[in-house]
Amino acid sequence: MGNRQALLHIFPGSIREVLGRLNLNYEKLQEIRLRSERPIAVLWDGKEYFVKKSGEATVYSEDGYCPGSQEMVQIMEYVSGYSMYAFEEELRQGFLTIQGGHRVGIAGKVLLENGKVKNIRHIAFIHIRLCHQIPGCADALMPYLTEKENVYHTLIISPPGAGKTTLLRDVIRQISNGIQGCAGKNVAVVDERSELAGSYYGVPQNDLGIRSDILDGCPKAEGMMMMIRSMAPEVIAVDEIGTEEDRSAIETASCCGCKVLATVHGSSVEDIQRNPCIQRLCEEKTFERYVVLNREYGKGHIQAIYDGTFRRLL
Structure with missing residues (x-):
């Protein structure tokens, strides 16, 4: 499975279809931001775009596809392989790493125990930083x-x-x-x-x-x-x-x-x-x-x- 396909695999069907049709070069895609009931945003080659349901990138937020709270839950289920408990330690730090080396940052309701973060629930904000290797980029250095x-x-x-x-x-x-x-x-x-x-x-x-x-x-x-x-x-x-x-x-x-x-x-x-x-x-x-x-x-x-x-x- 290619790196792009492996990334798409963590999303539920509706979001997978939207991002699968994204008309931007994957190699220059840096970040994907998902917020419950707000338009999907991507950082591509240093510039922010929103993503329409058709997969077309746009600068107009009102045209962006907005994932629902249930889709956010499904994303975390997919990311964790339906075992959020297994990733509890990583989630306490606010992020986890998925196949391909991509980093998934999260925010939501923090649960405390003895004044320290125990877990994060009701996750409504997901930030994916894509990992791109560039072999040879240090050659001149x-x-x-x-x-x-x-x-x-x-x-x-x-x-x-x-x-x-x-x-x-x-x-x-x-x-x-x-x-x-x-x-x-x-x-x-x-x-x-x-x-x-x-x-x-x-x-x-x-x-x-x-x-x-x-x-x-x-x-x-x-x-x-x-x-x-x-x-x-x-x-x-x-x-x-x-x-x-x-x-x-x-x-x-x-x-x-x-x-x-x-x-x-x-x-x-x-x-x-x-x-x-x-x-x-x-x-x-x-x-x-x-x-x-x-x-x-x-x-x-x-x-x-x-x-x-x-x-x-x-």
Whole structure:
């Protein structure tokens, strides 16, 4: 079953027919948003459209197809394989990953237990972020990240939606498989939000290379320490760092001889130098390469590359 068909399979018949007729190139489809009694919206190539019952994309919300509450229930039944209980832990976090590596975010009535989220019921809002692999998207970047069998500590700086996870995924794949001048490395991937590997029942849906080991759904800081103890990695990769615990774990990993590949939200090196959690890593020159992405020119566009002293290389 193709990736597009596998995605359509999670929807009940009526919505499946509507989205199955969608007259947009699937490869550029980024998000699908469904809200009970409100028009289906999609993000395609950075632009929002609503979807008519005929499958035609439109900018007019009043023409969009509106799923009912029962259809929202059916979607969650399909997504969970009619066993919502089996996904209770994932649902507590507000999302789960489905076959193909797509991420399904949810919102609705929160049930609390001892002041903590126990579950989410009456789900009326579903946000699907589609996973698209782009093998080779990091080709132009790799010469700056490796040299004479060495991998540089690298931080990818990117605003939301600029393609940092897609780029990091391909960097991991190439370092794991090996490239000219740099043999393949054992890479430990701590995939807290299941977005890098897109694991489904423990099986990665995305290609992260032949030497990558994935710890799925584990907090980054704790996961990095677990992987160092258990998997003896040469490289550790994490997405979206930003806490003191993350900073401390990165410092420990670098002291243990592991190279670190990470991403962080930001629009420039000045942004991260002002970030309290990242500032110390900058001052200690932990990272040897900084890659800045700019979504203005499309996902994955590299605006600049700097070395550990913030000397511009590109």
